[in-house]
Amino acid sequence: MRNIVLFGPPGAGKGTQSEFLVNHYGLVHLSTGDVFRFNIKNGTELGKLAQSYMDQGKLVPDEVTISMLKEEVEKSAEAKGFIFDGFPRTTSQAEALDSFLNERGDCIEAMVALEVPENELTTRLLARAATSGRADDADPEVIQNRIDIYNAETAPVAEFYKRAGKYKAINGLGTIKDITERLVSAIDV
Numbered sequence: 001m002r003n004i005v006l007f008g009p010p011g012a013g014k015g016t017q018s019e020f021l022v023n024h025y026g027l028v029h030l031s032t033g034d035v036f037r038f039n040i041k042n043g044t045e046l047g048k049l050a051q052s053y054m055d056q057g058k059l060v061p062d063e064v065t066i067s068m069l070k071e072e073v074e075k076s077a078e079a080k081g082f083i084f085d086g087f088p089r090t091t092s093q094a095e096a097l098d099s100f101l102n103e104r105g106d107c108i109e110a111m112v113a114l115e116v117p118e119n120e121l122t123t124r125l126l127a128r129a130a131t132s133g134r135a136d137d138a139d140p141e142v143i144q145n146r147i148d149i150y151n152a153e154t155a156p157v158a159e160f161y162k163r164a165g166k167y168k169a170i171n172g173l174g175t176i177k178d179i180t181e182r183l184v185s186a187i188d189v
């Protein structure tokens with residue numbers, strides 16, 4: 001299995017780049033944000049629970065997120081591997097992912113991390129609000145909350161993969177194609 005974590009702050013371009021990477025490598029895209037939004041749209045219990053956190057720009061609790069992630073992985077029994085987008089977002093999630101994959105005889109091959117300055121993120125998210133229809137993109141306070149939580153809880157996840165020698169920093173500024181090329185050369189080394 002070939003498992004890649006696509007990492008970066010809100011608005012870094014993970015969703016955009018995932019689309020290309022899944023086609024290029026024939027992997028399954030697993031975006032925790034997309035799964036939560038799907039559940040919200042369908043009015044499931046999970047969706048109701050997740051929405052209260054997402055609307056405020058907070059993280060959905062680890063327990064809920066981790067068990068959902070495992071279920072999603074198990075749904076794709078035939079997968080050649082996964083692009084994990086938006087997961088892990090806390091060190092506990094990273095540890096849970098590692099032990100879950102290890103139990104299956106799998107592991108994470110690399111974390112590719114899109115680096116984008118904070119002022120650019122806010123600009124991108126506010127612009128995206130016009131087309132995404134996402135309430136969490138439209139409110140500058142919620143955006144700031146997401147960025148603050150990223151810095152406090154999610155950025156440390158990079159250390160976990162740095163220690164394992166699996167972290168690859170990617171400049172997230174430039175055209176979509178430039179960034180795609182950087183990602184592919186980092187993954188293919």
Ligand code: ADP
Nearest residue numbers: 010011032033053054058059060065086087089
């Ligand atoms: P973005 O990367 O633009 O912030 P996502 O679609 O990845 O957007 O996530 C949207 C929201 O979904 C997050 O702000 C959070 O509330 C929730 N979420 C997504 N992934 C996780 C996760 N791994 N752990 C906890 N909450 C998550």
